[in-house]
Amino acid sequence: MLVCLSTQAQSVQITDLVSSVGSWEGKLTYLDYSSGKPYTMSANIKISLTENKSGFVMAYDYPNEPQANAIDTTYLNGQFFGKEKIVGFPKAVVDGFTLVTQLEGEDGNDSKKAILRHTYQLKLNAYSITKEVKFEGTELWILRNEYLLTRAEN
Numbered sequence: 001m002l003v004c005l006s007t008q009a010q011s012v013q014i015t016d017l018v019s020s021v022g023s024w025e026g027k028l029t030y031l032d033y034s035s036g037k038p039y040t041m042s043a044n045i046k047i048s049l050t051e052n053k054s055g056f057v058m059a060y061d062y063p064n065e066p067q068a069n070a071i072d073t074t075y076l077n078g079q080f081f082g083k084e085k086i087v088g089f090p091k092a093v094v095d096g097f098t099l100v101t102q103l104e105g106e107d108g109n110d111s112k113k114a115i116l117r118h119t120y121q122l123k124l125n126a127y128s129i130t131k132e133v134k135f136e137g138t139e140l141w142i143l144r145n146e147y148l149l150t151r152a153e154n
Contacts, residue, residue: 014049014053019096020047022047023152024046024152028043030146042063043060044149054075057073087102099119112136114133117133128147129149130145131145
């Protein structure tokens with residue numbers, strides 16, 4: 001199974017993901033580690049191609065918390081989406097895509113070592129970005145945050 005995913009991951013091209021370009025509106029729900037409860041807030045993302053068309057510029061807008069607004073540029077480079085290794089890109093998705101990436105890093109209030117997994121899923125006019133965390137020494141994946149978005153009417 002892993003060999004199959006790795007083989008598929010090698011074939012990801014910028015054109016496979018270009019359908020995500022545009023303006024997206026919705027919400028972000030994240031796990032508040034201090035309270036152990038989920039918190040939901042309005043969130044918008046505007047996705048565009050970089051000038052050289054080898055990556056994506058993602059502008060995050062939080063209408064009720066503008067101090068959290070950010071812009072992130074991520075390039076597709078071989079088996080990597082930014083610094084994250086592409087571990088899944090099934091070609092069977094109709095009218096969209098699913099891209100799964102992983103990265104070893106840290107998470108939590110006490111910065112524990114963990115594997116961070118992102119799933120980017122586009123289906124028609126719905127787009128989600130999910131972050132899951134598996135802390136070192138455990139087998140349990142925790143849903144850290146999830147953007148649920150729909151394409152904005154322009």
